[in-house]
Amino acid sequence: MTSTEARRFPERLYSVGTEPDPRFSFANERTFLAWIRTALALLAGGVALEALPLSMNVALRVVASAALITMGTLSAGYAWYAWFRAEKAMRLQRPLPSSVATVPLTLGIAVVGAVVFVALFFTS
DSSP, rough: OOOHHHHHSHHHHTTTOOOOHHHHHHHHHHHHHHHHHHHHHHHHHHHHHSSSSSOOHHHHHHHHHHHHHHHHHHHHHHHHHHHHHHHHHHHHHHOOOOOOOOOHHHHHHHHHHHHHHHHHSOOO
């Protein structure tokens, strides 16, 4: 291992296996950044929902806002986890792991969207 490789973070990842084709590592990084953009959008949506003067039940607004902020925070953590797992699989020449967050995230957004829709249009 060269001195440059020894300084790469996280060391426990870069100390195993062989270096994959850079194109695959860059694709993995783009996927990481897509998860980060999703996390930022969820956080912004949660903050906006709470900050805007919407005519909806306060309790529902707070719950929906907190759910979006929670999903955004968890998505940011998942971005790192998924990047690490994919990079390690590539370094060890194993099949790429499947995503475990897409279904819960999709359901969470659908539920929050339904709650906001009902709260805005069907409650007084």
